[in-house]
Amino acid sequence: MEKLDISYLYKNAKSLKGKDVSVAGWVRSVRNSKTFGFIDLNDGTCFNGVQIIFDQNKIDNYDAVASLIAGSSIIVSGKLVLTPEAKQPFEIHAEKVTIVNQTDETYPLQKKQHSVEFLREIAYLRPRTRLFNAVFRIRSVASFAIHEYFQNNGYVYVNTPLITTTDCEGSDQMFKISALDFNNPPLTKNGKIDFSQDLFGKMSYITGSGQLHGEAFAQAFSKIYTFGPTFRTENSNTKTHSNEFWMIEPEIAFCDLDSLMDIEESMLKSVVSAVLEKCSVEIAYLDSFIAPGLKEKLTKLVKSNFVRIDHHDVIDILKQANVKWEFEPTYDGDIAKEHEKYITSYFDGPVFIKNWPKDIKAFYMKTNADNKTVAAVDLEVPGAGELMGGSQREEDYDKLIARCKAMKVDMDKIDWFINLRKFGSCVHSGFGMGFERLVMYLTGVDNIRDAIPFPRTPNTCDY
Amino acid sequence: MEKLDISYLYKNAKSLKGKDVSVAGWVRSVRNSKTFGFIDLNDGTCFNGVQIIFDQNKIDNYDAVASLIAGSSIIVSGKLVLTPEAKQPFEIHAEKVTIVNQTDETYPLQKKQHSVEFLREIAYLRPRTRLFNAVFRIRSVASFAIHEYFQNNGYVYVNTPLITTTDCEGSDQMFKISALDFNNPPLTKNGKIDFSQDLFGKMSYITGSGQLHGEAFAQAFSKIYTFGPTFRTENSNTKTHSNEFWMIEPEIAFCDLDSLMDIEESMLKSVVSAVLEKCSVEIAYLDSFIAPGLKEKLTKLVKSNFVRIDHHDVIDILKQANVKWEFEPTYDGDIAKEHEKYITSYFDGPVFIKNWPKDIKAFYMKTNADNKTVAAVDLEVPGAGELMGGSQREEDYDKLIARCKAMKVDMDKIDWFINLRKFGSCVHSGFGMGFERLVMYLTGVDNIRDAIPFPRTPNTCDY
Numbered sequence: 001m002e003k004l005d006i007s008y009l010y011k012n013a014k015s016l017k018g019k020d021v022s023v024a025g026w027v028r029s030v031r032n033s034k035t036f037g038f039i040d041l042n043d044g045t046c047f048n049g050v051q052i053i054f055d056q057n058k059i060d061n062y063d064a065v066a067s068l069i070a071g072s073s074i075i076v077s078g079k080l081v082l083t084p085e086a087k088q089p090f091e092i093h094a095e096k097v098t099i100v101n102q103t104d105e106t107y108p109l110q111k112k113q114h115s116v117e118f119l120r121e122i123a124y125l126r127p128r129t130r131l132f133n134a135v136f137r138i139r140s141v142a143s144f145a146i147h148e149y150f151q152n153n154g155y156v157y158v159n160t161p162l163i164t165t166t167d168c169e170g171s172d173q174m175f176k177i178s179a180l181d182f183n184n185p186p187l188t189k190n191g192k193i194d195f196s197q198d199l200f201g202k203m204s205y206i207t208g209s210g211q212l213h214g215e216a217f218a219q220a221f222s223k224i225y226t227f228g229p230t231f232r233t234e235n236s237n238t239k240t241h242s243n244e245f246w247m248i249e250p251e252i253a254f255c256d257l258d259s260l261m262d263i264e265e266s267m268l269k270s271v272v273s274a275v276l277e278k279c280s281v282e283i284a285y286l287d288s289f290i291a292p293g294l295k296e297k298l299t300k301l302v303k304s305n306f307v308r309i310d311h312h313d314v315i316d317i318l319k320q321a322n323v324k325w326e327f328e329p330t331y332d333g334d335i336a337k338e339h340e341k342y343i344t345s346y347f348d349g350p351v352f353i354k355n356w357p358k359d360i361k362a363f364y365m366k367t368n369a370d371n372k373t374v375a376a377v378d379l380e381v382p383g384a385g386e387l388m389g390g391s392q393r394e395e396d397y398d399k400l401i402a403r404c405k406a407m408k409v410d411m412d413k414i415d416w417f418i419n420l421r422k423f424g425s426c427v428h429s430g431f432g433m434g435f436e437r438l439v440m441y442l443t444g445v446d447n448i449r450d451a452i453p454f455p456r457t458p459n460t461c462d463y
Numbered sequence: 464m465e466k467l468d469i470s471y472l473y474k475n476a477k478s479l480k481g482k483d484v485s486v487a488g489w490v491r492s493v494r495n496s497k498t499f500g501f502i503d504l505n506d507g508t509c510f511n512g513v514q515i516i517f518d519q520n521k522i523d524n525y526d527a528v529a530s531l532i533a534g535s536s537i538i539v540s541g542k543l544v545l546t547p548e549a550k551q552p553f554e555i556h557a558e559k560v561t562i563v564n565q566t567d568e569t570y571p572l573q574k575k576q577h578s579v580e581f582l583r584e585i586a587y588l589r590p591r592t593r594l595f596n597a598v599f600r601i602r603s604v605a606s607f608a609i610h611e612y613f614q615n616n617g618y619v620y621v622n623t624p625l626i627t628t629t630d631c632e633g634s635d636q637m638f639k640i641s642a643l644d645f646n647n648p649p650l651t652k653n654g655k656i657d658f659s660q661d662l663f664g665k666m667s668y669i670t671g672s673g674q675l676h677g678e679a680f681a682q683a684f685s686k687i688y689t690f691g692p693t694f695r696t697e698n699s700n701t702k703t704h705s706n707e708f709w710m711i712e713p714e715i716a717f718c719d720l721d722s723l724m725d726i727e728e729s730m731l732k733s734v735v736s737a738v739l740e741k742c743s744v745e746i747a748y749l750d751s752f753i754a755p756g757l758k759e760k761l762t763k764l765v766k767s768n769f770v771r772i773d774h775h776d777v778i779d780i781l782k783q784a785n786v787k788w789e790f791e792p793t794y795d796g797d798i799a800k801e802h803e804k805y806i807t808s809y810f811d812g813p814v815f816i817k818n819w820p821k822d823i824k825a826f827y828m829k830t831n832a833d834n835k836t837v838a839a840v841d842l843e844v845p846g847a848g849e850l851m852g853g854s855q856r857e858e859d860y861d862k863l864i865a866r867c868k869a870m871k872v873d874m875d876k877i878d879w880f881i882n883l884r885k886f887g888s889c890v891h892s893g894f895g896m897g898f899e900r901l902v903m904y905l906t907g908v909d910n911i912r913d914a915i916p917f918p919r920t921p922n923t924c925d926y
Contacts (some may be wrong), residue, residue: 004687024889044684045620047683073889101885101886101887101889103500103885106885115476124879124882124883125886136619137684139620139622156599157606157607161916162694163638163694167926179638179670182639182656182658195645200921216587217916218487220595221508221599221600222508229691231625235642235662242522244625256502281887371518422566424535426564454624454627459662460663461663
């Protein structure tokens with residue numbers, strides 16, 4: 001008999017009523033009362049498992065089945081019975097239970113509740129728990145929703161390079177890569193490692209951003225997006241930092257800051273809607289056990305109009321607030337987490353903060369006519385702080401060079417990027433969204449280590 | 464007036480008939496005859512551009528427009544006029560042409576035909592050419608079709624780690640990464656670089672495969688896939704090798720080799736169908752100018768039934784063939800490119816070659832009952848050779864350990880992977896598909912450097 005996914009049973013329970021079906025998966029729990037028992041069986045194709053009823057009179061390995069430990073893999077054949085009175089819409093009355101692989105007491109995921117800290121240490125097993133099953137399915141659904149949004153709106157997906165010699169965020173933040181044998185490396189006359197003999201003939205890095213390469217492709221396709229891993233060497237152990245993370249970086253030609261905000265807003269709403277629709281069971285679980293109010297927060301976001309306000313005006317509001325700040329808000333400074341929190345609560349919704357003081361922002365951002373601010377925009381959302389950061393890009397060749405000089409950017413490494421301003425330049429904009437930050441927002445988990453399958457943080461690179 | 468994508472005009476030309484529209488893009492060519500002229504304008508939202516007619520009596524910058532060079536960016540407003548008699552379905556009669564940024568004679572992409580070798584040197588500009596515009600749009604559409612196939616079939620997308628200490632393909636093939644300052648690195652007592660003081664506290668790598676991590680997630684979700692970049696240090700300069708490439712690696716629990724082949728076949732047909740449907744213009748162009756017969760090849764694949772044949776029987780066929788082989792086929796050996804070619808042409812279609820001699824395959828593959836072969840399968844397709852490689856995985860704890868010992872696999876580094884065989888193990892299978900190889904197959908380009916936006920090969924890591 002062909003094995004069916006449990007998700008398929010949920011979708012087709014009514015038409016399978018009374019039919020013989022076969023499922024395979026992992027035991028979550030077993031209860032038994034001498035002559036019959038219940039298995040909560042999960043195969044991961046949906047959040048909920050299926051209840052299996054096994055009966056001493058029907059199966060020939062009753063005792064073995066009754067003593068199964070969580071995590072064991074089994075294959076079950078039996079009749080699908082609708083249970084309109086019960087919590088679950090159907091159950092399976094087993095006619096045969098094949099034990100495939102039994103776990104024993106060394107299995108780390110026993111029935112009790114485990115802390116997320118403990119589960120991080122067994123990252124290869126934690127997707128089997130309800131929490132991570134929900135988080136990583138939402139991560140998958142959100143990934144696809146992002147692709148769907150951009151593809152349905154005519155964007156071209158571009159795989160910008162991971163290995164690179166171009167440096168957008170500063171090479172001191174980038175991991176070096178090498179194919180050299182460090183036990184016996186080639187040396188220069190000065191006794192340093194000779195990276196000119198490395199595979200690429202020079203020092204190379206793994207990327208911190210695909211933006212610069214993305215801009216080159218936007219000048220060919222008008223609308224592009226990237227979605228791939230990025231890396232930072234930051235030696236930081238906060239809840240929001242990770243050395244490996246995924247980013248979405250769209251770039252749009254003939255697009256100014258206002259149009260960019262339109263895109264950010266519509267993209268985010270589209271992704272949140274898709275998750276609410278496709279992961280309602282997971283969201284309900286997280287809402288109940290992990291992040292009370294999650295569903296309401298997400299539902300509200302989809303319906304809200306995002307506020308658009310200048311950085312200067314945000315500082316006004318912060319200064320007028322009757323709050324004792326840890327960091328005093330200033331017109332030429334960044335805004336702190338406490339300010340982000342205040343401002344999203346002040347407006348009771350997502351806020352685009354735009355036109356930032358130019359001295360605290362990157363060299364490639366468009367300088368405004370006031371010559372004091374740049375056309376940059378950060379999206380702040382309630383409960384997560386900054387979710388996206390974008391800007392209109394400096395499209396003028398001379399102005400970009402002046403900005404590079406003023407900020408001591410090594411122009412030799414990005415001459416091709418600067419050249420884009422000579423070869424059909426245009427008003428263009430783009431933004432970056434850290435994908436794990438979105439996953440944290442969507443699931444309510446408050447540590448980035450729990451939003452990515454195998455987190456990489458200082459001194460943590462197991463597996 | 465709101466700017467419209469040229470792709471939008473193509474889709475809605477009839478309803479826009481006679482209306483004022485505005486488009487923005489890059490000049491492909493300009494022809495003029497004293498009082499009026501034609502611009503071939505492209506914005507990259509679709510393969511074809513739009514013909515702009517500009518008239519001395521209608522625009523006030525006629526001479527400037529008439530002397531524009533390819534690559535210049537402009538914004539055009541004018542009336543959309545249907546042209547049922549012409550090659551293109553419509554054109555725009557310009558009322559205003561705004562020159563945004565003019566290229567000059569330093570622009571490397573002049574009107575003439577450039578060699579792919581030259582274009583590789585200006586990888587940041589080459590997506591503007593027809594060839595690469597077609598290739599990279601097909602790449603994007605194929606990416607999405609892969610996500611669609613797996614998501615619509617209930618798979619969970621998993622981002623396996625890029626930075627890793629686990630080694631699937633052998634760490635001599637993997638790039639090392641480091642956050643150390645190599646100008647002044649910490650040293651051990653023996654004068655070697657002390658990687659225990661590196662960010663992760665040990666030597667770390669960027670991955671060559673997500674398979675092992677994928678298996679862990681398949682034991683939670685039943686059906687998962689990865690789609691991300693992978694890296695190999697191979698110092699090889701062939702047309703099919705690249706040090707950075709993207710891979711799709713599905714893993715499926717409770718799935719044997721036969722079911723795996725079903726999935727591979729259905730996935731590939733689904734992706735090829737999507738490209739034929741969504742990129743018909745691009746395929747027609749490539750068929751005409753790059754790879755004659757491309758469209759027929761792809762159409763035929765969708766309709767074909769893939770042959771399934773044992774490695775042993777393939778060797779029989781090769782030995783009986785009336786061909787002078789460069790490499791003599793052997794029952795215990797790999798098969799060479801010439802053999803792949805022969806066998807796909809022999810069967811006139813895609814061929815799954817299965818049950819390979821175990822000594823030439825990886826440690827994690829399931830040993831068959833004959834104890835001589837493993838349940839591995841390679842998919843060979845006409846015109847591209849090996850497109851996917853997969854296997855049923857060894858799910859038995861003791862057998863896997865025996866195999867690791869026999870093949871001298873460092874088990875300390877993959878103890879968690881081996882543990883999966885104790886904790887609810889089951890028959891499971893997976894495959895890997897090199898995405899660039901698929902792009903080459905779909906587009907007919909014969910060099911991997913032309914199938915990825917910014918190729919990385921020995922001594923080539925510009926940008």
